[in-house]
Amino acid sequence: MTNIRVRFAPSPTGFLHIGGARTTLFNWLFARHHKGTFVLRIEDTDEVRSTHDSVDAILDSLSWLGLDWDEGPAPGSFDGSGWKEKGPHSPYFQMKRLEFYNKYKDQLLSEGKAYRCYCTKEELDAMRRQAQLEKRPPRYDGRCRTLTDAQRKANEAAGRAASIRFRMPDDGATVVPDLIRGDVSFENKLLQDFVIVKTGGGPTYNFACVVDDHIMEMSHVIRGDEHLPNTPSQIQLYRALGWEHPQFAHLSMILGPDGAKLSKRHGATSVLEYKTQGFLPETMRNYLALLGWSTTDSQQLFEAKELVDRFDLEGCQKNPATFDPVKLLWMNGTYIRKMTPQQLSDAAAPFLKEAGLDAVAPDALSKAVSLEIEKTKLLSEVPKLVDFFFKDAVYDPKAVDKVLKGPVPMQVLQKLGDALKDFSPFTEKPLEERIRKFCADENLKPGQVFHPIRVAVSGRTEGPTLFLMLELLGRDKVIERFELARKQFATAA
Numbered sequence: 370m371t372n373i374r375v376r377f378a379p380s381p382t383g384f385l386h387i388g389g390a391r392t393t394l395f396n397w398l399f400a401r402h403h404k405g406t407f408v409l410r411i412e413d414t415d416e417v418r419s420t421h422d423s424v425d426a427i428l429d430s431l432s433w434l435g436l437d438w439d440e441g442p443a444p445g446s447f448d449g450s451g452w453k454e455k456g457p458h459s460p461y462f463q464m465k466r467l468e469f470y471n472k473y474k475d476q477l478l479s480e481g482k483a484y485r486c487y488c489t490k491e492e493l494d495a496m497r498r499q500a501q502l503e504k505r506p507p508r509y510d511g512r513c514r515t516l517t518d519a520q521r522k523a524n525e526a527a528g529r530a531a532s533i534r535f536r537m538p539d540d541g542a543t544v545v546p547d548l549i550r551g552d553v554s555f556e557n558k559l560l561q562d563f564v565i566v567k568t569g570g571g572p573t574y575n576f577a578c579v580v581d582d583h584i585m586e587m588s589h590v591i592r593g594d595e596h597l598p599n600t601p602s603q604i605q606l607y608r609a610l611g612w613e614h615p616q617f618a619h620l621s622m623i624l625g626p627d628g629a630k631l632s633k634r635h636g637a638t639s640v641l642e643y644k645t646q647g648f649l650p651e652t653m654r655n656y657l658a659l660l661g662w663s664t665t666d667s668q669q670l671f672e673a674k675e676l677v678d679r680f681d682l683e684g685c686q687k688n689p690a691t692f693d694p695v696k697l698l699w700m701n702g703t704y705i706r707k708m709t710p711q712q713l714s715d716a717a718a719p720f721l722k723e724a725g726l727d728a729v730a731p732d733a734l735s736k737a738v739s740l741e742i743e744k745t746k747l748l749s750e751v752p753k754l755v756d757f758f759f760k761d762a763v764y765d766p767k768a769v770d771k772v773l774k775g776p777v778p779m780q781v782l783q784k785l786g787d788a789l790k791d792f793s794p795f796t797e798k799p800l801e802e803r804i805r806k807f808c809a810d811e812n813l814k815p816g817q818v819f820h821p822i823r824v825a826v827s828g829r830t831e832g833p834t835l836f837l838m839l840e841l842l843g844r845d846k847v848i849e850r851f852e853l854a855r856k857q858f859a860t861a862a
């Protein structure tokens with residue numbers, strides 16, 4: 370394939386959600402696989418709902434996911450009046466492209482392929498209600514198609530604002546050749562003369578999208594299947610304007626684990642929320658790639674480059690995909706386990722900072738992190754897993770109740786504390802030998818000794834391998850915490 374050009378065209382009316390991120394990823398992978406161009410176009414024609422913050426959130430989300438674009442606005446470049454943009458088709462904000470829509474609207478009007486419609490909202494509502502009563506599809510009945518000049522003038526004199534409607538064919542069918550679904554046929558009599566320019570003068574999505582996809586030379590339009598019903602209208606527009614349409618690929622719907630369309634009630638839908646929760650962008654890319662695409666051997670884990678190499682539209686399915694948070698979490702753990710402790714501490718830096726652990730020496734941090742890397746599933750868990758190495762232990766009352774209650778644990782802490790005061794070297798193996806000998810000498814089961822040690826030094830019943838943990842804490846801290854625990858919890862006896 371030559372000259373592949375694809376785009377992601379979000380409406381900036383909210384955050385970037387999972388579905389939008391999946392659409393972006395598939396376009397990006399397709400462009401990168403074919404050494405084509407990936408364009409980001411902002412479809413801000415809904416003037417009421419489009420916001421500056423949404424544009425920023427979308428750019429930030431894509432940057433976090435590592436999905437770069439070749440043309441479009443630059444992230445973080447807003448200077449008070451607009452974004453810096455790159456690419457030969459700038460501007461990439463639709464509200465700055467009105468001249469193009471006006472030009473093609475005039476062309477369609479003058480060729481009789483579009484017409485002015487003066488129907489008011491009330492009239493259109495009544496039309497819809499009537500259709501419902503008669504159990505017909507609620508489509509515009511075409512009453513303004515054949516207005517005479519005199520009728521038009523009268524409407525205008527009466528102060529009625531006109532929208533511009535595209536004249537759809539009455540009969541026959543429009544076939545959408547879809548690269549994922551094959552040919553999908555729509556009966557024209559069920560489609561309506563849709564508005565291309567609103568009464569206020571702004572273009573509608575279906576119109577602006579066609580004009581821009583043509584001018585921006587899109588070879589493929591890859592988008593969510595909620596847009597499939599728009600595609601026959603768009604194909605008719607391409608024909609009326611004398612243009613060839615791009616190839617279409619409509620991606621499968623994404624469902625939640627309960628089989629309902631993925632929505633807020635299934636948990637986070639905003640991509641940046643996953644960042645906040647501690648997911649890695651690599652995980653998100655890998656996981657999102659599997660929502661509606663697979664290889665013939667059903668591979669699950671992909672290196673970044675491998676995804677680009679193996680992705681193609683042939684692997685896309687039309688059946689709905691299921692978003693499974695349990696699998697996503699598993700995958701994040703898998704990605705974390707592939708990291709070095711240093712990489713994990715770097716990736717977890719914002720979370721460590723939030724927990725006040727940003728001043729810890731990187732070496733010490735990496736050592737502590739290395740003890741817990743196998744267990745970590747989210748970056749946000751890192752501070753909690755290692756904080757007791759660097760801050761005072763926070764005692765979990767349940768752990769204290771279960772493990773430090775009674776005379777035996779208190780004696781263990783006292784006697785063992787004495788025994789370890791001058792013990793050297795304070796490293797894993799010798800410590801293990803010494804503490805096991807202590808158990809034998811005192812006639813105690815290992816559990817009666819190990820558990821109190823763990824809770825006394827860390828405040829909790831679970832954590833890294835005991836003797837390595839002691840080694841890393843160092844003798845002074847271990848002895849100090851034994852004493853602290855004794856003072857604090859002796860009354861619990």
Ligand code: GLU
Pocket residue numbers: 377378379380412574578591592596
């Ligand atoms: N602005 C549309 C949306 O956000 C884009 C649809 C398309 O890709 O054509 O859903």
